[in-house]
Amino acid sequence: MIQRSRAVFEPFPPHLDIEEEVRTTKKFEFAKKISFDSIAQFPREVLELYILTHVVKLGLPLVITGFDKHLDKDLFSEKWLRRHYASQTYDARDLGKAANMRLTLGHYLKNMSTLTELVSPTTYNRPNIQRLYLKDIDCPDEWHKSLEEVIPSSFFYLNQSPLKGPRSPASQFPDPPKTPQGQSVARSGDLMSSLPEAMRAQNLMCYIGHEGTYTPAHQEMCASLGQNLMVEASDGSFEHGKPTRPGSSIWLMTGTQERLMVAEYWTSMLGHNLDLENHFAQLNAWKSAPFTTYVVEQRPGDLILVPPLAAHQVWNRGTRTMKVAWNRITVETLEMAFDEALANARMICRDEQYKNKAIVYYTLDRYSDLLRKASKSSHPEVRMLQEDFHRLFNIYTDILLSETFSKNSPAAKEIEFEKFESNITCSYCRCNIFNRFLTCPWCVGEGNDTYDICMDCYVLGRSCQCISKLKWVEQFPWKQLTGKHETWRQQILAFKQDDRDPKLKGPPTLLVARSKLGRKSLAEICQEQMRLRPWVDYKKPKEIKAATPSDDEGSDSESRARKRRKSNGNKAPSGKGRCHMCKSSECLWKLAACEKCNLYYCYGSLFRAFDMLPQDAMQKPHWLCPKCRKICNCSSCRQDDNMKPHQPFNILLGHDTRKIADPRSVESLVNMRLSNLALLKTFGDDNADRLERLRCDEEKRRQQQQQQLADNDIHVGLDSPHSEPVIDNPVVDDSQLPGIPIDPALELDGSFMNFG
Template sequence: MPAQRPRAAFEPLSPDLDVKALVESTPNFEYVTRIHCNTIDANGLDDFEKLVALLVVRLGKPLVVEGFDKRLDNTLFSEKWLRGHYSAKTEYARNLSTKTDLPLTIGHYLKNMPLLTEQWTAYNYKDPDRQRIYLKDIDCPPEWHDELKKVIPSPVFYLNKAHSTAPIARAGDLMSCLPPNARAENLMCYIGHEGTYTPAHQEMCGSLGHNIMVEASDGSNEYGKDTKPGSSIWFMTESKDRRAVSDYWMSTLGHDIDIEDHFAQINAWKAAPFTTYVVEQKPGDFILIPPLAAHQVWNRGTRTMKVAWNRTTVETLDKALHEALPHARMVCRDEQYKNKSIVFYSLEHYSTVLKKAQKPDINGLNFKKLVKEFEQLFGLYNEVLLSECFDNNSPERDVEFIPYDSNITCSYCRGNIFNRFLTCPNCVVPSVSDEDDAYDICMECYAMGRSCVCISALRWAEQFDWKDLEGKHEAWRQQLIKAKTDLEQVYLPLTTQREHLSKRTLAEVCQLELSRRPWVDISKPVIQSKPMEVKDSDTEDIISTHKRRKLFRGDQTEKAGRCHICKYLEPLWKLASCTQCSKHYCYGSLYRAFNMLPHQTMEVLDWKCPKCIKICSCAACRRDPTMRPFEPTCMLLGHDTRKIADPRSVESLVDFRHSNLRWLKKAADDETCRSKEHHHQHQENKDGNHGQLAPEQSIQLEESTAVLQALTEFEGIPVDPALERLLLPGGAMPTGPGDQ
């Protein structure tokens, strides 16, 4: 296993933290913009929608709308109501200390929240041997949903398909355009006590986040027990700083923001080379979170109760397809939102709405906005369809048709698959359900070298009839031309675009790789077929393998080449070959030394290697005075996805577990400076001293790669009597971790 980099340790927040003093004493801390909900009524929903579009979506800054506590039904949104109606409902609470799930009834959890809170004081809040039980990601009661729908402004509410009564109203949440069975149910509740938290993360798939605190303890006596006032402290960033945040998380804190497993220390936020927005959320505060903006939350007091949801818009779809999903694919994070499908079904919805608008001049500005979003959606659909086009000279004839049901996901990255993908006929595993567990791989993963052990001989499958998709593309293209004569981009017919494309499509890359990569019989660990032969002068036959790594087995006459960077012999299908000088580069070196993913090389028709374009950074090329060695622009920590991906999986081109630390220009001590320099390129007006730390403000590091915590699961909170039989056979009471 690759060596782990030192990582910043978890450091809790003190119950006595003075948020106001913290913000006012820290140069790069700022308060979030706040408006009162009464101003929405005074100025109208249209102005509020414009504010959200400008401030939150385009500028990427967080926003707080306060005052909803006066409009919420305090009888309905209360601990007493929840205990009275859902006390017996079992949920899985998250034990943040042990990172395990604990089944508890809602009533039992609410009853013991004072006990969980009282364990924390200003003197012991750093004690690791205490419980942090967080009831998070639970379904929102339907009664709360119905009431919030009346209170929250319609443009920003959950699953809103038409946020006004206008005949051509645009969808407030494009998730609503999906068939009901394909939608991700993400209206969730979060109930926490002092010391519970949510690690730093970005909203899933680049979506817009919404979070309202509907109730919190107020310090009064409840059921004969004193309570502490509840609130939540948020640390938030801007969308435009997402690159600086990611670099800082990796280079300085030693964590990956996409993994969502680190709650950053206050000192880490103080030292950060970007602005941090701080919010103390109290009942009635409604927070709007920008897309791709990192944020973390800390709960205070006896009880906080929040409702949260996400919205997908045209702008967030663009960010999802081009930024969020590629990052999620690297760490194998579930894609629950089916973004490509949302593009397709949103176009169908917008097309229907546009047909109802017979006279554009009557509808005015609303019609123009509708057409603008229709054009943006069509651009994304055009991009998706182009990526799935086969090679015109060798189209696939034997493509399995599987009617779309929205549930096919990649066996490796767990991303949702919209239409075309590859499936292995040899790796079908019998399942307890009626259907066998097939091994399906998305085109993006296969181009990266991810697949089942068979590596090749996979078959093509699709979920829509290709002629139907092409037909809709042409119909929507004509509709767009008719509705808007001044298109920002001229969209030609799909076949014409394909003919003039100057690179390989993603599907064509997969076609080529299927012909190059060898098939491995899983019953015999021997390569059964020979790879595609490539003629070049730098190729040599493999005669013996004792002087090199045992990277592959099989026919000893298989053609191979030597990587220009690492000097190892590799099969030709594992190498990118320069069309100008015939040098070879292995995909691992291209990824770590030049920030090139495999498909970025494979899609180029006339690929020139780093040496030919004068950016090679190997030792020999560095001595060439005409060379300008490439320096990696960011740190790649490496991800071990074996515990997440399907166990039948392999990585045949790049071992993504390894980082690019040795390729970075400077030592670890200088990485913070590089992160700051990158940030200043985008934000020259920032104070250069914001990231400086006083000696007593150093960031604490973990003593080892994994924090060892000997914790007692049930200590300090009685076992729910209703769950005794569920937890242990015979109803025995657990006494410690060994009994769980």
């Protein structure tokens, strides 16, 4: 078995001089900063355009400082929390043991200084130090209401109209038209607000930590925009008769454009999967990285805007840090989610809490109503709303195309209807299912627990042990979805006719878009695979063999040779085929057949050797194998001078999804637990070359992005609407907080809290 070395956790020392590290490390840079007071004097559109350009399009982190001057220090304090929420119990994360510990907020706050005292320049790297992090706890309602009065509404939580909010900058345009109900016809700051309240993900969270607590490197869920505001921290004064250390948080962040190189560096050099969010990288690992690292030392009043898909990790310092964080969904983040983030989350079975497809549907429905009431207004806000409406419509079209049946669609009576309430998730990958999916009529657990599988997972070979004969379920009448599509298309055509450019064309009908797709839809592939895949009697379950002999890196070559000699030469038994790549004999439904040469490739070989998912082969009516495309990298084809063997783009370390998926699940096509390290050894496993190739690709992409911004004349600053951005770096003083009295709240028995 080929093993990959894995970097171990190494804590940051409490005496770390992060400013010195930035000055002496070539690839370290301080993130850009602007002050809150400076942005208040410019029009809202200038601020929004600047954030869109810097954080979303260029993918760079941004820090807005100075919010501490406007926060209610009595409200945002440890004293207030202890007075009002001390008896509230939460799960504190014991980072060392990777387990939760139930305790009261008052008990935790009272003992933070004790936890901090355990971390010193001589003890900070001891493995048994207790690191208790109170993270992902609900934000108090009082804090929520107060922040709503301070944070510009353009980038605050669940904002439905950026024109609301007492602290928002004024617009440079006249007020946009309003609906009869008085609602402004304008884009939302957070598209999560389009969902019915019961369907929204509550992600306004608080994080309270002490010296040595941390958040491993990760990306924001579903490519959303992250906002993190430090509202309070210890200031070095005495509290409860004990000295405190000044609180702050060190952020190490990357840019969106370098995300592929960052992920590959994490895998190839550190031996961890970035998507799993389980590794806090050493400082030396960041210093040795081939990409730029943006550094922030966050103090009270600093709001950090995290770019979509940008990796970042956080280290807390001092006796106490308290932060409020939230995520926003925009049209740009939805496009990134459907292009990349959701597929990555599906591979590792990460919950999709944000219900992205539902957000698209409900936002289109809401925007459609606003645009109808705006009549033919040419107000700039209405024009921008029309543009976002069109982009969302394109995403919606792709969603419907993926769910379109073939001409031999199931009869209406064969499709079960379940009204959409946003509560059905895939039993394997745990993604939220918007409309059509497959369910097993036999695998029903206790409490009518059905086995539901999304179409993406079924195409991957994921399902219950029955494999086939699953039933179709839909949550919207298909005519309702297609009828909405046509209604919204007609709206786009109406406001496109008002454009002066006659070359601008509106979107095609769904039927025309389907005819131009040039590949099978996801639903069509599922229909086809259910005809090909065998049904396994749930009363007599058979073990479904997922891995081929070559997949088993632990098996020796002699045993594989014996298996080959038992077969009839190179001919596979009846009803089976032999994979050209790994030479294993498999059932035909587990193999992709070439249209031209009739060679077979198993889906595991295509995945690990050619970076191809099963869908990539299944969706093409006339699929050509790697050998016919002159890219085959098997041992024999590599000897052919006419071949240009495909070198796998990334390292796959393998991930055991069985630990997360429903216990009734099987993988019948691709064993995701296995890596491609053995194959990479044949190419020399040169990590440096692979990273350099990614660096060059991402540099080209960055240049194209900058050129596109230049072509669109996006040139915005915060000193005047047409100048270069002026970025200041003010020194933010720590908040001077009043003394804290002894905690009067009830506590749980503190005997379980081990400080040894």
